[in-house]
Amino acid sequence: MKKTILTTAAVLLAAVGGIAAKQIDIVPRPLFMEVSDSEEFRLSEPLALRVAVSELLPAARIFAGQLERIVSFEPDVVCGKAKKGAVNIVLDRKLAAEEYRVEVSGQRIDLTAGSPRGAFHAMQTLRQIAACCAGEGETVIPALRIEDKPFFAYRGMMLDVARTWVDAPHVKRYIDLLSYHNINKLHLHLSDDEGWRIEIRSHPELTEIGGFRGGDSPVRPIYGKWDEKYGGYYTQEQMRELIAYAAARNIEIIPEIDLPGHSRNIASVHPEIRCNYRPDTVSTCGYDYRSAWCVAREENYALLEDILGEICDLFPSEYVHVGGDEVDMSQWKRCPDCQALMAREGMDDPHRLEDRFMERMSAILRSHGKRTAVWNEAVRTGNLSRDTRVHGWESTRACLDATAKGYPTIVMPGEYFYFDMRQSPEEAGHNWAGIFDARKVYSFDLEGVGFSEEQRRHVAGLQGAFWSELYSAHEPERPDYLDYMLYPRVCALACLAWSGNGDGWVRYYEELRTKHYPRMEAMGIRYRLFPPRLVCRDGVCTVTADDGSEIFYVRDDRPGEEFRYTGPVRTDRPHLFRFFTRRGTGRSPYVADRSYYRT
Numbered sequence: 235m236k237k238t239i240l241t242t243a244a245v246l247l248a249a250v251g252g253i254a255a256k257q258i259d260i261v262p263r264p265l266f267m268e269v270s271d272s273e274e275f276r277l278s279e280p281l282a283l284r285v286a287v288s289e290l291l292p293a294a295r296i297f298a299g300q301l302e303r304i305v306s307f308e309p310d311v312v313c314g315k316a317k318k319g320a321v322n323i324v325l326d327r328k329l330a331a332e333e334y335r336v337e338v339s340g341q342r343i344d345l346t347a348g349s350p351r352g353a354f355h356a357m358q359t360l361r362q363i364a365a366c367c368a369g370e371g372e373t374v375i376p377a378l379r380i381e382d383k384p385f386f387a388y389r390g391m392m393l394d395v396a397r398t399w400v401d402a403p404h405v406k407r408y409i410d411l412l413s414y415h416n417i418n419k420l421h422l423h424l425s426d427d428e429g430w431r432i433e434i435r436s437h438p439e440l441t442e443i444g445g446f447r448g449g450d451s452p453v454r455p456i457y458g459k460w461d462e463k464y465g466g467y468y469t470q471e472q473m474r475e476l477i478a479y480a481a482a483r484n485i486e487i488i489p490e491i492d493l494p495g496h497s498r499n500i501a502s503v504h505p506e507i508r509c510n511y512r513p514d515t516v517s518t519c520g521y522d523y524r525s526a527w528c529v530a531r532e533e534n535y536a537l538l539e540d541i542l543g544e545i546c547d548l549f550p551s552e553y554v555h556v557g558g559d560e561v562d563m564s565q566w567k568r569c570p571d572c573q574a575l576m577a578r579e580g581m582d583d584p585h586r587l588e589d590r591f592m593e594r595m596s597a598i599l600r601s602h603g604k605r606t607a608v609w610n611e612a613v614r615t616g617n618l619s620r621d622t623r624v625h626g627w628e629s630t631r632a633c634l635d636a637t638a639k640g641y642p643t644i645v646m647p648g649e650y651f652y653f654d655m656r657q658s659p660e661e662a663g664h665n666w667a668g669i670f671d672a673r674k675v676y677s678f679d680l681e682g683v684g685f686s687e688e689q690r691r692h693v694a695g696l697q698g699a700f701w702s703e704l705y706s707a708h709e710p711e712r713p714d715y716l717d718y719m720l721y722p723r724v725c726a727l728a729c730l731a732w733s734g735n736g737d738g739w740v741r742y743y744e745e746l747r748t749k750h751y752p753r754m755e756a757m758g759i760r761y762r763l764f765p766p767r768l769v770c771r772d773g774v775c776t777v778t779a780d781d782g783s784e785i786f787y788v789r790d791d792r793p794g795e796e797f798r799y800t801g802p803v804r805t806d807r808p809h810l811f812r813f814f815t816r817r818g819t820g821r822s823p824y825v826a827d828r829s830y831y832r833t
């Protein structure tokens with residue numbers, strides 16, 4: 235996880251060509267950076283971004299739009315040979331896929347990358363350089379050389395759009411923000427017990443009915459949405475657009491259809507896919523809560539072929555995720571058909587049924603030219619083929635187990651990377667995997683938690699997750715819930731996955747406060763602040779804010795009133811004090827955090 239930084243990237247420049255000294259800060263810090271004050275390049279009109287191949291056009295156009303906001307004119311984007319006076323973007327296949335170089339001289343700027351994905355990073359680095367060098371008048375960039383590449387090829391985030399519906403414009407914003415953080419995979423959890431979110435043209439009922447719960451839907455209401463029919467879904471057309479939108483920002487969307495458990499939604503629409511027995515529904519007011527596909531029912535595989543066939547055609551990703559988590563096997567134990575199948579095949583454990591089911595999913599995916607990704611439970615027996623990619627979520631132990639068995643593994647244990655967990659005991663969120671903030675995310679160390687060198691070779695990357703059960707419940711009172719849960723935890727994950735945590739927390743925390751907070755504020759991200767720090771001695775507490783901002787408090791004996799904190803408080807008061815900080819931008823005031831602390 236540690237990486238050598240050859241040269242400090244934050245270089246304080248001497249006055250360049252009469253311009254005041256500027257500091258060039260690239261986040262995350264590149265592997266190598268050298269700045270020279272001998273020459274400079276002016277970003278002045280007219281300016282061309284010259285791309286060597288047309289594949290680079292979409293990302294170059296996005297970059298041109300970003301530059302316009304910095305230099306106040308829009309550069310032309312053209313396809314053609316590198317030239318003097320231009321920003322040239324070329325590919326050099328000798329570099330690794332996401333490896334890139336930025337070279338600025340007095341005559342030209344050259345961005346060189348191993349693939350369009352690397353070129354995207356080169357452009358984003360130049361965007362950051364331009365932003366650092368911008369001021370009154372022309373933007374002047376000193377001669378420099380940067381070499382960079384990421385630590386992990388897979389740097390992901392999972393978003394659960396099944397429990398809480400997140401529409402396409404919001405997913406685009408989510409992609410924009412992730413892309414700024416060099417996250418390159420978006421794992422979309424498209425189906426679960428509570429929702430089916432992707433159109434399947436051969437079975438329109440899956441979304442027309444299963445995309446909505448409550449009201450007259452056969453799918454029960456849940457998660458704060460009790461009184462309304464609630465939901466939505468992406469048409470294939472919309473999803474194609476999202477895929478292209480993400481790809482232009484170097485993000486690959488990896489779809490997940492969660493099987494054979496977590497399937498109550500599709501089972502409510504197609505009850506015949508369930509096991510062959512009548513469940514007792516008296517205690518559940520007539521609702522059939524069974525959530526697993528019957529493994530023995532042959533017709534199920536035709537429906538699954540229809541679904542996965544369309545998913546494979548729609549998504550260009552190499553992998554399709556088919557779930558495999560938290561299967562309630564008691565349904566298979568009660569099913570005469572599943573039992574007969576087990577007896578016929580000499581299986582003594584229902585986990586073999588899951589193996590069987592997953593093997594058939596893999597066969598479908600393979601026939602469509604795809605590879606299989608699953609949650610860690612699916613490889614507990616170790617029977618699935620070793621080209622299956624495992625998402626280790628339950629614990630660090632589960633990730634250790636998957637890598638020990640030789641599976642390529644995405645490391646995302648809940649206790650470090652589940653951003654639906656609460657960030658302090660007083661705040662909103664789940665806590666089954668722990669209570670943690672960005673500091674813990676940043677501290678993750680493969681070696682430190684016990685991965686051997688051999689196991690580390692099987693780690694394909696890191697991923698954070700946001701599960702959305704609580705989102706729909708919190709959304710009405712807190713529309714910024716998603717930002718608040720994700721940021722700055724995503725910043726810490728992104729840093730970890732791109733350049734490691736070798737700097738240590740103290741330095742990274744400084745970077746967060748001085749660089750990421752203002753950046754996120756400018757981007758309109760409603761990030762969480764660390765709660766005020768409370769230091770109590772001899773019954774007197776002093777409170778300080780993470781970013782030096784003002785502190786407010788409420789008292790339980792005077793509800794509805796907010797007070798400005800001005801000095802120490804005594805702990806022997808009969809009241810409960812709750813302290814919080816608040817950040818506002820001039821344009822759009824918002825409360826970034828209301829983390830309560832008791833004295």
Ligand code: TNX
Pocket residue numbers: 559560609627652654664701702703
């Ligand atoms: C576990 S992670 C789940 C999800 C929940 C999540 C809540 C996984 C594969 N299953 O169904 O939403 O915990 O943190």
